[in-house]
Amino acid sequence: MDAQTEHPAEAVRKSPEATGAVPAIFRKGPSSVEFKKLRKRLLRQTREAITDYGMAPVVDSGTARPKWLVCLSGGKDSYCLLVTLMELKWRGLLEVDLIACNLDQAQPGFPPEVLPKWFADNEIENVIVREDTYSIVTDKIPAHRTYCSLCSRLRRGILYRIAREQGCEAIVLGHHREDILETFFMNLFHGGRLASMPPKLVNDDGDLLVLRPLAYCAEADIAKFARGMEFPIIPCNLCGSQDGLQRDEVKQMLQGWEKASPGRLGIMARALGNTRPSHLMDRALYDFMHLRPGSTESGTGVGVGEAEEPCAASLGMTANLFAAE
Structure with missing residues (x-):
């Protein structure tokens, strides 16, 4: 069985440390059995999502490998996304070239030196673009309203432009299982529709894919992984500073359900892929x-x-x- 058809569970059985020289980024993090299991679980779940939704392109011999623009905000989710995709590529399980992209939105207090240093230390191909969307959002949206909707639309448009300039076929986002469930309940409670964020879609112009390979990954696992890897987390001081967001209420509700009945979020996530029209x-x-x-x-x-x-x-x-x- 070759690397393209190998079952995801089999593909992550051997650790990188046992297969030869290891890139610097993979040598970081705890050496405990628990952390290794966590890392393998995230790797397996990511590859399962890529396989289940046909995210990985079919690469013909003699043709250039497709490129993915991996969006890195500086939060735990996007760090986990990038490192996991890098490991899949390193193992020969993902035939794409990865370009990490950070959009500096000119938010006050954003540390512009953090990501360039991290990219350089780990020899990661990257592009950093500065666009002052912060001023646009704060000018158009009153302080007591949530900024997320306009901010995300502006950010997405810029990322589409960067992807085209870099010759990428997809932009890759770090939304995880809980993000998808929260969006489902936001639409249910406030939008009057059954909808969420799909793991894979084509943009409105029809020329780019939008991928979410962490769709099967639990937020708690991602948070543990980020702590173990000691990623230089950059908090969002724009929407993250506003209290009482509807999404925060939904997040707390879901966390309460999971605490009362462990495993419930996993069941709910599976339900999104098991509909009965x-x-x-x-x-x-x-x-x-x-x-x-x-x-x-x-x-x-x-x-x-x-x-x-x-x-x-x-x-x-x-x-x-x-x-x-």
């Missing part, structure tokens, strides 16, 4: 109008004839009832 209420997604007894086809071509499934909560309560007898 015929068991929802979206008439554009499922042809309820033409659904009749004995029908075998749907105008939308999905799901007709699915048996009604019992509620999981009802099944659980029934099992508990009989178990008590």
